[in-house]
Amino acid sequence: MANLCRILAREYELGPPARAQTKQDLEQLLDGAGPLPELIARLDHALRVDTAPPGAASHGLDPARVYPVLVADVNRRLAIARPDYHEGDR
């Protein structure tokens, strides 16, 4: 219960700015504005391999450009869900 309360407290404090930053990053990556869920869906679609040209790793986006955006987003969400997770990095 205590852990859950801490998570909720972090979500309250860190959640809105985290989502705002991810939204900004995605708008820049995808070259267009929109609500965050829609931007995430657009990114997901652009990364689909099953509709991509044969041999391509994605449909329309360079994975190397997408990667740092996803890393930043995941780090922000991890800071809310499990801030000590990085300590185990090897």
Next chain:
Amino acid sequence: MTRPAARGPDVAALQRLLDRQGHQVERVRIDGATSAGANRKTVMIEIDTVDGKTRPAVAQIVNRGDTELWMLPVADEGAVVVAAGNAGVPVAEVLAADHSRDLDADVLITARVSGETIPRRVLRSLGADVGGGLSLTRSCGRALARLHRMDPPPVDGLTRPLGVLAPAAYIDHLTERLDALPHPLPTFRLGIGLLASCLPESPAEPAVVHGDFRNGNLIVADHEVRAVVDWELAHLGDPMEDLAWLCLRTWRFDHDHRPVGGFGRLSWLQAAYEEAGGEWRQEAFDWWTMARTIWWGIGLASQAVRFVEEHEPGFVGERSTSIVHAASGRRVVELEYDLLRLLRPLLT
């Protein structure tokens, strides 16, 4: 003091199952607490035989609701366990493996093996004992090598051939599972795309693969694997899939300095595996590490969706009231983090 037989249909149903397998059972008693995982309920029982002996056993009552592509019916799971045991893999003796009409469920009954299965207790028992971790790691390497060197096709007593899982089919399976989620997860989508562009070379012959060999599915005593359990995901495929799964960060239970189950070094596992006749293929190991990370992340997200669906109708999927499923959603971001770290070399 003899405990009275527990009353209730469950015990009688278990006894009928054992009788059908030819065991001469006087009665079955429930002996201890039950536990419930994501898809099976485990009950400790004692079997009193007509010759006056008492045999501790474990009954697993299986809910196949959330089925994976290659999840085995219990009868086949039992057959694989028997075959693995004959090949020298430490396993529990199978007493019954069949569908119970009384319980409307598949039931697997095995002899009870002494030891510890709860991962954090296994790790606590090792403590700072490097020798203990070495011994356990080598025990895992030997067990896996013996399994992977087993001559397929198997396995007497199968009701259908074991499924064959190749990397390309696995990519399709991951895509299908990801598409079934109500919310997109672009991290896993990126991973699937990158893995699809660098499929590993498969071994010359597919091997029998456990499919869920990890800290948590090992009965451990005296720093050795006494029995490998939970064989329902066994199939034919790449042995490196098993080795990668064992070493996923999620199964280290915060003992991240020991990649093998939180208790061992990778070099120990590789050495033991090769000494026992296994072939270590690093590129395939790396690929399956990423692929299985994605699989588990999607699996956790699916479990969370099932819980939410129970309390907030409108989502798609089978419902669940399991608190295990509720907690799964919080962990998805950990798997995303792990995957992104693993993907980095593919982008440089």
